[in-house]
Amino acid sequence: MGFLFLDLETSGLSSSFDAPLQAAFVQTDADLQIQRELTLRCALPGHIVPSPDALLVTGLTPEMLEDQPLSHLEMMAQIARIVSDSRPSLILGFNNLRFDDECLRQAWYQTLLPPYAGSMTGHGRGDVLSMLRAVTLVEPQAIIIPHDATGKPVMKLGDVCRANGIGLSEADAHDALADVRATRELFMLLQERAPTTMATMLGHAKKSGPIALMEAGEPVILGGTSRLTPVLPMVASPTNPAARVCVDLSQDPAGFIDLPALDLLARIRSSRSPVRQVKTNAMPILFAWGQAAHALVEPEPDAVYRDRARALWAHPTFLRQLALALKDQYADREVSPWPEQQLYSGGFVSDADVVACRRWHEIEWKFREHHAAWHIRDPRLRSLAVRQIFLNAPEALSPEARRRGLDWLRHRLATEDEVPWLTVPKALARCDELAATIEPGSLAALDQIRAWLMQRRDALPQRLEEVSTMAAS
Template sequence: MFAFYDLETTGTSPAFDQPLQFAAILTDNDLNEAERVDIRCRLAPHILPAPWALAVTGISPDQLVDPDLPSWFEFSHQISDLIKRWAPATWAGYNTLAFDEEFLRQSFYQNLHPNLYQTQFANNDRLDLMKVIYAVRDREPDALKWPLDDLGRESFKLDRLAPENGFANHDAHDALGDVEATIHIASVIRKHAPAVWDQCLLNRDKHEVDRLLQSGHPVCLIERFGAAQPRSYFGVFAGTNPQNNNSVAFLDLDLCDASIIDANDQDLAKAVAASPKLIRTIAINKAPNVFPVANPRSAHGSLAQLVSAHPEFHQRVGQALANRYADKEPAQHVEQLIYDRFYNAGDKRVLEDFEVADWRDRAQIVAQLDDLRLKQLGMRLIFSNAPEFAPKKYRSAASAAIRDRWLTKEPSTPWTTKAIVEKQLHEIVCGEVLNMDQICALQDFYHARISEIDI
C-alpha cells in the first residue's frame, strides 16, 4: 500500500512553523485509491504565520482561529492514529523527505508523542517522488514531458509537471490537490519508466541500499543541486560514519585515482567538504537514487576493487564524515533539539501516560519527565491548550517569551517576526497578489494578534 500525503504550513521552517492542513490518499500497489483524508487545524498561540504562506495556500485568517477546528495537539494525534491504522504503507509525496516529513516529526516532537519516526516504524517506509522524478530525467527522459519555467529552464515543480503530463485541474498549494497530482505522476512513471520505478521501490529499504553500496561494485548515484539538471555520479562505497550508521561515504570515481588510498586525514577532510565533492554523503535511510551499474568502465571497476580491498581507508573516511560537523554550534532553542538524543525508556512511559490523560493531570505528568526538552515542550502545551492549569508565573513567562520572539529586531531569526510580517505584507500589496478585501483581512488579523501579545 502507498500513503501519498502533503501538508500546507504556516511557513517554511519545520522547527518554528506548524502544519495547517494534512491530506492523504491510501492506494493499493497499483495506485488505485482505497481511502482519502483531508484535515485542518487551528493556529497554535505561540506561532506567527508568514503572510506569504497564507497568500499562497489561500488559508484565511478566520480558518486560523476557527474554534471548530482541532488544535495542533489534537491534529497531530489524528495523523498519528491514521499512520497506525494504515500501516504497513509506503509514505510518499513530493519533496516529503526534506519538507513534509520534517514537519510531521516536529509535530510529534512538540506535541509529546513517544515516537517521532512513525512513518518508519510498524513496517512503514518512505518514498520521495521528487527524487524519483530526478532519476527518470536522468535515465528515462522520454518517459515524461518536461515543462519550462518562466526563464525557459526545465522545471521540476509539481504544479508544472503534473499539468504537462496530463493531469487536469490541478489545485496547486492545496494539500489534497498536490496529493492527487503526485499520484498521477507516479502512475505515469510506473507505466513509462518501470525499471526506474522498480529500483526506486527497492531503495526504500535501507538494507537493500546498504547491500548494493557495500558490494564494492561501482554504482550510479543521481542527484540534483540548485537549478542544475539532475545528473549521474559514478562511485563506490568508501566508509560509514561511526556515529550514524545511516550515513555512508560515496567516492566519486571520476574525480580521483589510486592515490586517494594514501591520502592523509587532512586531505580526506577536504575531500568530504570541498566542492565539487570527491566524497559525497548518502543517507541510506532516505531512499537515495542509487542504481547498479551493469557494465562499469574498466577504470571505474579497477579503482572500485582497490577501494574495496582497503578497509582501513573505509574507517578513515567514515571518521572524516563524523568529524565534519564536530565543531558545529549547539542549538539554542528547544525546537532545534529534536535530534539531540533519543528518549529514555522512563520518559517514553511517561509520554504514553500523557497521551491518554486529561489536561488537569497532564500538568502533573510533565513534572515526572527527566528530559528537559520534553518538560519545556510539555509546559508550553499546557499553556497553549489549558492555560488554567499552568502556574500563573509560568503563564507570564510564556507570554513574555512569545512577545520577545515576535518583536525581536534580530534580522536572521528562524521564525516569523513582526518585522517579517510587515515586509511580506508590503510585498503582497505591491505585487497585487490578493484583492483588497483579502489584504485588509490579513492586516487586521496581524494587527490584532501582535497587539494582543504586545500588551
C-alpha cells in the same frame, strides 16, 4: 502492501519553527485503488507567525487560520493515529522525504508524540519527486518535463502533472487533497511508462534495498537533483547509522587519496567534495552500474572508473583517514539553545519517556504539569510539555509556569532580537517587500494578511493580560 499518499500545507518552510495546518491522505490497496480519502485542518498555534509567502501560495486566509475545529495538538494526534492504523503501507508524497516527513517528525516531537511514527513502525517510505527525478535521469523519454523561460527543467508537481495530462490546475495546486490526488496519478503514470526504473526505486523504499546494492563495494550510479554520478561505496558513516559513505569516481583520486584526515576534511567541506553520503532510509536514487551508466554525462571509459575504484580500495591509509575526517565533520557544530531545534542533538526519546508522554496525552490538563515534572525525564520534552499546556489550557499551570509562559509567548511573537523564527515585525517587513514585487491580483490578499498581522500585534498586550487574568481567577 498498500499505499498511503499524504501531503501537508504548513505555516512556512521551517520544519522546526513552522507547523502543519492542513493534512490530506489518500489510502489505496496494493493495486492503487482508493479505499479512503481524508483531509484535516487545524487552527494556527498561538505562538507561530505564518509566512506571508506561504499564505499567498496556499490561499489560506486569516479566517481559515483561526476558524478550525481542531487544535494543532489534536490534529497531530489524529495524523499519528492515521499513520499507525494504515500500517503496513508504503508512505508516499511529493518531496515528502525532505519536507513533509521532516515537518511531521518535528511537529510530533513538539507535541509529545513519537517523532519517528512514520519511519519506525513497519512502513516503507518513498518520494514521488525522487522517482520522477530517477526516471528523468535514466529514461528521459518516458515523461515530459516542462521548462521555464530560461530553459531550466521545472519539477513542480502542478507543472509536471499538467504537462503529462494529469488534471491539477494552478488554482487547485497547494490544496493538500488536490496535491495528494495528483501525486497518486503521477505515481501511476511513472509506473506505467518506466516500470524498470520504478521497480528499482520502490526497492529502495526500505533501507535493505540500497544496503544490498552497496554491500559488495562495487561502483554504482548515484542520482542527484539533475545528474548522475559514478560512486564507490566504501564505509559506513561514523555520524549517521543509516548512511553509507561513497567516493565520487568522476574525480581522479590522485588529488585527495594521500591527504591526512584534517586536509581531507577541508576538501570534503569544499565545493569540490569527493565524498557522497547515501542515506539508506531516504529512498536514494541509486542504480547498479549496468542499469544507469549509459546515462552519465560526459563519461570516462568504464575501465577508468574501475581503475580508480581499485586504487581507492588498495591504498594503505585512505580508508582510515576518511573515517577520521568524517568523524570530526560536525564536531564544531553548536547545539541550538532552542528546544525546537534539539530533536537530533539530544538523542532518541527513551522508551520510558514515550510511555510517560503517552500518559501525558491521556490525563486531564490540570494534572499534566505535575506529570511532566515527575515522570518525563528528557528536559526537552518537559519544556515542550509546559508550552503545550500554556497554549491549550493556561489555567491549568501553576502561577510561576504561567508567568514563564507569558514571557515566552511575548518574546516568541514580538522580539526584535535576531532569532531563527518568524516574528510579527519580521512578517510585516516581509509584507512590505512583497508589495513591491507580487502580481497586482495578489495585492488584496496581501493587504488582508498585513491587516491581520497588525491586528495581532496590537492585540498582543490584551491577549497576554487575558491569559494572566483567566489563569489567576
